[in-house]
Amino acid sequence: MKSYKFGLLILLITLVLVGCGSSDDEGSSGGDNNSSGNSVLKIAIDAPPPTLDQPVSTATSARDASRFIFEGLLTTDSEFQAVPMLAESVDTEDNKTYTFKLREGIKFHNGEEMTAEDVVASMYRWMEQSTVTGNVFNDATWTADGDYTVILELANPSSLTLDTLASAKQAAGIMPKEIVENAPASGVEEYIGTGPYKFVEWKQDQYIHYTKFEDYQPLDTPADGLSGKKEALIDDIYLYIVTDTSTRIAGLQTGEYDFAYGIPYDYYGQINGDENLETILTPAANQMIGFNNLEGIATDAKVRQAINMAINNEEVMMAAFPNPEFFWLDSGYMDRDIVNWYTEAGSEHYNQADIEGAKKLLEESDYNGEEVRFLATRDYDHHYNTSLVVTEQLKEIGLNVKLEIYDWPTVLDIQGNQPSEWEMYMTSASTVSTPPQLIGLSPRFGGVYPEVSDLISEIETAPTQEEAFEYWDELQGKLWEEYLPIVNLGGYNTLYGHNKKVEGIETLTGPIFWNVSINE
Structure with missing residues (x-):
C-alpha cells in the first residue's frame, strides 16, 4: 500500500476625521482601524477578484484572495508535489480507490468541527464547478466512513488524482456542508473555511478584510511552499483594490501599503533603490x-x-x-x-x-x-x-x-x-x-x-x-x-514590492502571507 504523508479629545478628533473622509476613494484605508493595537498588513492588489469561491473562478486574483480562508485535503510543496493538508494521510493500492484519513479537531471559522460529511459535500461541488478536474473525476464517488475517513472511488484509475486534488487553481477548498448545500448557482454566499485567516468584510471596489483565526490548528511540519506549518502572525489583513498603478506605487512608497501587486517592471530599479523597500521577482x-x-x-x-x-x-x-x-x-x-x-x-x-x-x-x-x-x-x-x-x-x-x-x-x-x-x-x-x-x-x-x-x-x-x-x-x-x-x-x-519591515514572505503560484510578520 502506498501512503502520501494559517480620552474624549481623541474621540472627537477621530469623529471629525471620519466625517471628513471619503469611503469612495480608490485604495482608501478607511477599513483599517488599528485603535486596538492589533498588527495590520495592508496589501494593494491590482484587480478585484470576481469571487472568493475557490472552485468557481480561474482568476489568479480569486486564487490569491481565497487562500487565506480555505484549505484542501492536499496541497503542494515547493517542488509542486502533492502533500497532505486537511488530510492526515491518503492511501491507495490501485490509483482508483483512495482512502483519506482526516485530521481530527479541525475547526471551521464558524466554530464547528470539520467532519467527513463536510468534505464529501465540498468535493462533489468542486467536481461540478472546477475545470481542473478534467476527466479524472468523471463519475467519481465520495463517501464518508465515520466522522474522519473519506473514500474516493474513481471510475477509472489515474496517476494524476493527487496532483489534481492538490491544485492551487480552482482549488478543492473544504467548506461546511450546510454552506455548500445552500449555495446558489452564482456561488457560495458565506466564505467559511479552515484557514489561518477568516473573512470579515468585502467592501466592493475598496477592500477585503480578514482577521486572524484564533482556533486555527497548524501542521507541525516545516513550512514548504503551500504546505506545512501555517501561522497567522498578523492580526488583520486588508486587501485594498487599487487598479490604478500610480496609486499603488505611491502608496507603497509612502507606507500606506505594506505590499503591492502589479509593480510595473520600469520601477524595478527605483523600488530596489529605496532603503525602505524591496522587490520580489518570481515565476x-x-x-x-x-x-x-x-x-x-x-x-x-x-x-x-x-x-x-x-x-x-x-x-x-x-x-x-x-x-x-x-x-x-x-x-x-x-x-x-x-x-x-x-x-x-x-x-x-x-x-x-x-x-x-x-x-x-x-x-x-x-x-x-x-x-x-x-x-x-x-x-x-x-x-x-x-x-x-x-x-x-x-x-x-x-x-x-x-x-x-x-x-x-x-x-x-x-x-x-x-x-x-x-x-x-x-x-x-x-x-x-x-x-x-x-x-x-x-x-x-x-x-x-x-x-x-x-x-x-x-x-x-x-x-x-x-x-x-x-x-x-x-x-x-x-x-x-x-x-x-x-x-x-x-x-x-511577476514583480511585487513590499516594505522591508514585512518579513517572511514566500511565493508559490502567488504570494503567501501566513508565517509573515511585521517588524516595527
Whole structure:
C-alpha cells in the first residue's frame, strides 16, 4: 500500500476625521482601524477578484484572495508535489480507490468541527464547478466512513488524482456542508473555511478584510511552499483594490501599503533603490491569446494558424516585460519547472514572426474582412501592453482587429458566457502540475476538439506517469501544428514590492502571507 504523508479629545478628533473622509476613494484605508493595537498588513492588489469561491473562478486574483480562508485535503510543496493538508494521510493500492484519513479537531471559522460529511459535500461541488478536474473525476464517488475517513472511488484509475486534488487553481477548498448545500448557482454566499485567516468584510471596489483565526490548528511540519506549518502572525489583513498603478506605487512608497501587486517592471530599479523597500521577482505564468473555438471566425484553423505565424513573440513580450530578466520565450504549455511534464514538441511553430506566410494562410482561410473582437483589460498592465502589440502585428496581415478594453471580471464574463461577443482575448495561465489542468485545454475554453479530448483522457487514465508523458508529448505537438486553441506567447516573472519591515514572505503560484510578520 502506498501512503502520501494559517480620552474624549481623541474621540472627537477621530469623529471629525471620519466625517471628513471619503469611503469612495480608490485604495482608501478607511477599513483599517488599528485603535486596538492589533498588527495590520495592508496589501494593494491590482484587480478585484470576481469571487472568493475557490472552485468557481480561474482568476489568479480569486486564487490569491481565497487562500487565506480555505484549505484542501492536499496541497503542494515547493517542488509542486502533492502533500497532505486537511488530510492526515491518503492511501491507495490501485490509483482508483483512495482512502483519506482526516485530521481530527479541525475547526471551521464558524466554530464547528470539520467532519467527513463536510468534505464529501465540498468535493462533489468542486467536481461540478472546477475545470481542473478534467476527466479524472468523471463519475467519481465520495463517501464518508465515520466522522474522519473519506473514500474516493474513481471510475477509472489515474496517476494524476493527487496532483489534481492538490491544485492551487480552482482549488478543492473544504467548506461546511450546510454552506455548500445552500449555495446558489452564482456561488457560495458565506466564505467559511479552515484557514489561518477568516473573512470579515468585502467592501466592493475598496477592500477585503480578514482577521486572524484564533482556533486555527497548524501542521507541525516545516513550512514548504503551500504546505506545512501555517501561522497567522498578523492580526488583520486588508486587501485594498487599487487598479490604478500610480496609486499603488505611491502608496507603497509612502507606507500606506505594506505590499503591492502589479509593480510595473520600469520601477524595478527605483523600488530596489529605496532603503525602505524591496522587490520580489518570481515565476508566475504564461502569457497567451485565447481563441473562441465555439463560434465565429476564430473557429477556422487557418485563421488561428495565420495569427500564430504572424506573431513576433519577443516583440510582444518586450512590450510588457522590458528586460529579458523579466520573461522567457518558451513553447512549452507546461512550465519548464514542472520537469516531469515539460516538452518542446511543436516548438518549430512557435515565434515564427512570418508576416508573408501569415498573409498567405489568411488568404487560404474563410476570412473575409470580418471584425475580430479582441478582449483585453487595463487591470493588468502586461495584458494591456501585450494586446496593443499583438493588435498591430495582426493588422499587418490584414486582420480587422478591434481591441475592446474592459475590467478583468467583465472580460471573464464575456469570454465565459457570451460566445457571440468575441473572437480572441488576452490572458495568462499560472503554473499547474498536470496537463489536464491547463485552462486552454478545458472544455469551457479550448478543449472542443475530439482528438484533444481523447489524448487528455489517455493522459488521465495512463497507469504510470511515463506513459502519460508520451501522450502529452504527442498532444503538445498537435496543439501547435493543428489545433491552436491558444497561442502561448511566453513565460513571465511577476514583480511585487513590499516594505522591508514585512518579513517572511514566500511565493508559490502567488504570494503567501501566513508565517509573515511585521517588524516595527
